[in-house]
Amino acid sequence: MPETNAKSQPNDRAKYGFYLVVIGLVVILVVFVVAVWKYTTANDVVTVIGSVTGVIGTIVGAFFGVQVGAAGKEKAEAARKDAEEKALKLASALQPEVAAKILGMQL
Secondary structure, three states: OOOOOOOOHHHHEEEEEHHHHHHHHHHHHHHHHHHHHHHOHHHHHHHHHHHHHHHHHHHHHHHHHHHHHHHHHHHHHHOOOOOOHHHHHHHHHOOOHHHHHHOHHHO
């Protein structure tokens, strides 16, 4: 199983996002060409294109919304881990009596 590190994930997200946008644009273009070829009135073409672009726009927007949320979670987790490590280093430098007093414990 290939290992993934944290530095490669943003590149993968950008790559998949790019592919998603390109595929969406290609699908819209194909639907537009078919709609212009099949229907004679502009109203019919606009109806078909509007339906397809609404669905594709929703899917692309949801993808990027999830990606932004995941990136925010990763930043928050990294900040939490950093703060926890600093707190442990600080606590390890305290005298046992002082640490017990802060934690409300008896030695």
